[in-house]
Amino acid sequence: MPVFLTRRVALCASHRLHAPGLSDEENLKIYGKCNNPNGHGHNYVVKVTVCGDLDPITGMVMNAVDLKNYMKNAVMDTMDHKCIDKDIEYFRTKPSTAENIAVYIWEQLKPHMKKEKCSLYKVQLFETENVEVEYMGP
Ligand SMILES: Nc1nc2c(c(=O)[nH]1)N=C([C@H](O)[C@H](O)COP(=O)(O)OP(=O)(O)OP(=O)(O)O)CN2
Ligand SMILES: [Zn+2]
Numbered sequence: 024m025p026v027f028l029t030r031r032v033a034l035c036a037s038h039r040l041h042a043p044g045l046s047d048e049e050n051l052k053i054y055g056k057c058n059n060p061n062g063h064g065h066n067y068v069v070k071v072t073v074c075g076d077l078d079p080i081t082g083m084v085m086n087a088v089d090l091k092n093y094m095k096n097a098v099m100d101t102m103d104h105k106c107i108d109k110d111i112e113y114f115r116t117k118p119s120t121a122e123n124i125a126v127y128i129w130e131q132l133k134p135h136m137k138k139e140k141c142s143l144y145k146v147q148l149f150e151t152e153n154v155e156v157e158y159m160g161p
Contacts, residue, residue: 027144028084029072032094034103037064038119041108054118062106068149069098069128075141085139097131121150125158 039062040054050058057063071094075084101111107119113130117123125148136143146158 024077025074026077026084027072027074028087028090028141029070030087030090030094031068031070032098033066033068034099035064035066036102036105036107037062038107038114039063040118040120042118043116062108065150067102067124069094070145070147070149071128071132071143072145072147073136073139073141074144075139078140084141089139093132093135097135098128101131121148121154121156122158124148124150125156129158129160 039059040057041050042053045053071090073085073090077084102124105111107124108114111127113127114123125146128148129143129146132143132146143160148156148158150156
């Protein structure tokens with residue numbers, strides 16, 4: 024019987040939407056105000072859901088404190104109060120869209136989950152109150 028466990032963190036970061044493979048004119052046309060050369064900031068919210076069988080002894084899918092520590096290492100330590108495009112190597116070659124950030128978080132968390140019996144199920148990234156992305160893996 025699979026059970027889902029979700030944990031949430033909030034962080035602040037800045038970024039600029041700019042695709043390295045496109046010209047400055049194309050970037051401005053596609054991303055508009057989000058291509059502002061000096062960037063802009065967001066109060067991001069990240070929710071991570073894991074899924075697995077309930078351990079009949081512990082009553083847990085996995086320990087939520089362990090998930091907190093994985094999210095601290097994979098999300099908070101790399102992204103919080105950072106300039107995403109400049110501080111995170113991954114985004115030197117990819118635009119820091121909410122979609123790409125959700126995939127990045129999934130890839131950062133995946134190695135930690137090898138220690139667990141349950142699986143990474145979903146990463147949700149809220150970029151603004153109105154924009155949310157969900158990624159459920161490759
Ligand atoms: N597919 C995507 N489209 C856009 C992304 C993205 O990550 N993926 N990002 C942006 C902007 O960076 C910004 O996050 C959203 O801009 P906008 O919708 O204008 O912001 P708000 O939700 O705050 O809306 P307001 O109208 O400003 O209140 C753009 N597109
Ligand atoms: Zn933005």
